[in-house]
Amino acid sequence: MHLTDTQIFILLTILKIVVVLVITLTSVAYTVLLERKLIGLIQNRWGPSRVGPFGLFQPLADGIKLFLKEDLMPFAVERPLFVLAPIIALGCALVSIAVVPFGNMFVYHGVDLFQISDINIGLLVVLGITSIGVYGIALSGWSSNNKYSLLGSLRASAQVISYELALGLSLVGVVLRSGSLRLRDIVDTQATHGLLSWNIWPQFLGFFIYLMAAYAETNRAPFDLPEAESELVAGYHTEYSSMKFAMFFMAEYANMITVSCVATLLFFGGASSPLGNLLPETFGGPILMHLFPVLWFVFKVFCFLFLYIWVRSTLPRFRYDQLMSFGWKWLLPLSMLNIVGTALVLAFKG
Structure with a gap:
């Protein structure tokens, strides 16, 4: 049976979505294992080591355990919203991956195989x-x-x-430099001279603000006040169990991966090589030529996840007044200062 171009386009798009979703969920599971292993090493202990070689099957065991646990629901809860809440949290965490370009553009039958949806306002979509x-x-x-x-x-x-507010404003400097909200355009402006043309150098202040705000946005230490175990039992997911609890758990780690992807795209050249044009575009043949950018992208995201875990195992939690004061009195003015400074530099250059 001969498939039409439209049918091939639809099949490739569905296949691409399924593959990205499976890889993302697997990454979420193994980010949890990475965190437990790294914190174990930092605290001079083993971490998970019983299930499978080096504890590699621990995420699978945890998933089966959570799936088989009894799904308790207290009598006085608002049932529709109680069930809807973890779906919203996980759905929003996963959907934003759709606009992330995780490799060089490679179009086959009208489908870009390394990005689900190429939108010209991709950065706004992620923030929204x-x-x-x-x-x-x-x-x-x-x-x-x-x-x-x-x-x-x-x-x-x-x-x-x-x-x-601080997170959104910290990215305005990058948008001013690239002149586009399309994520692939932002990556392309950083690809010419390798790491020398990355936005991390001229936008170091913006990157610092983004990193601090991202920790707070994803409720990670030292900004994990919403689920402070020593004060609030488990915070907003105290009453959740079984798969509903797992969905909140997955949403947190999926958000970490999304934040790491956006930081990689905006400040560290995305899937572009740090060597820039030193290597020819056809280096390694047609397969490696498209595989290397994906590996660079994964490596950069991994470095951000490592930083997340390192910060969690090192720094104590803020007090709530310190948290709010840091956001409004420091990060917000600094982000505005970064926008004004970037605009002035670009104006004098132009």
């Missing part, structure tokens, strides 16, 4: 979807009918709104 994710946290706390959950979700809402 990730900001909607806080609804999952807010609804989970309110619908649980639990004081600890409500306090956790209120903290999360205030924290995300506060740091979302």
